[in-house]
Amino acid sequence: MAFEQQIAKSAVQVVFAPTQTPMVLSQHVQLTQILNSLLANALEAMDKGGTLTLTLESTDSHGVCVVVSDTGKGMNEEQRNMAFRPFFTTKRGGLGVGLVLVKRIMERFGGAVTLESCEGEGTTVRLSFKRLP
Numbered sequence: 001m002a003f004e005q006q007i008a009k010s011a012v013q014v015v016f017a018p019t020q021t022p023m024v025l026s027q028h029v030q031l032t033q034i035l036n037s038l039l040a041n042a043l044e045a046m047d048k049g050g051t052l053t054l055t056l057e058s059t060d061s062h063g064v065c066v067v068v069s070d071t072g073k074g075m076n077e078e079q080r081n082m083a084f085r086p087f088f089t090t091k092r093g094g095l096g097v098g099l100v101l102v103k104r105i106m107e108r109f110g111g112a113v114t115l116e117s118c119e120g121e122g123t124t125v126r127l128s129f130k131r132l133p
């Protein structure tokens, strides 16, 4: 995994606890791109360490969620409102395109992305996919 070395060097603990592996509607390359972008954000938010948790949740018979959550710095209200706007970034050298792309790709799969975040506590991003019949 692309982040292995970065995680090993950091004080971030990873919890990966899928309870099922359902088939979803997506494409491998784009899914990798989405996860890379979310993991990068999570690790960037936990520069002082924390826990990165990846889980799967089934929503209802039609869907499944991939949940990426971190115990990093979190976002304030303005940041939450702006997060999916192109070129919004709070990072030096950030492009502000990561979440925009995540949203576009999820919508192309017929899915969606939602974000919950609390300043000083952390952030949870939910990717909801259509399950394949």
Ligand SMILES: Nc1ncnc2c1ncn2[C@@H]1O[C@H](COP(=O)(O)OP(=O)(O)OP(=O)(O)O)[C@@H](O)[C@H]1O
Residues within 6 Å of the ligand: 037, 041, 042, 045, 070, 072, 073, 074, 075, 079, 083, 088, 089, 090, 091, 094, 095, 096, 097, 098, 099, 100, 122, 123
């Ligand atoms: N997990 C997170 N924790 C805290 N803030 C976050 C998190 N994810 C996103 N953000 C906030 O949302 C902004 C936009 O994120 P986005 O991934 O779109 O761009 P970026 O990370 O700044 O740059 P890049 O285009 O390189 O990804 C970030 O600059 C940051 O302020």
Ligand SMILES: [Mg+2]
Residues within 6 Å of the ligand: 037, 040, 041, 098, 099
């Ligand atoms: Mg990013």
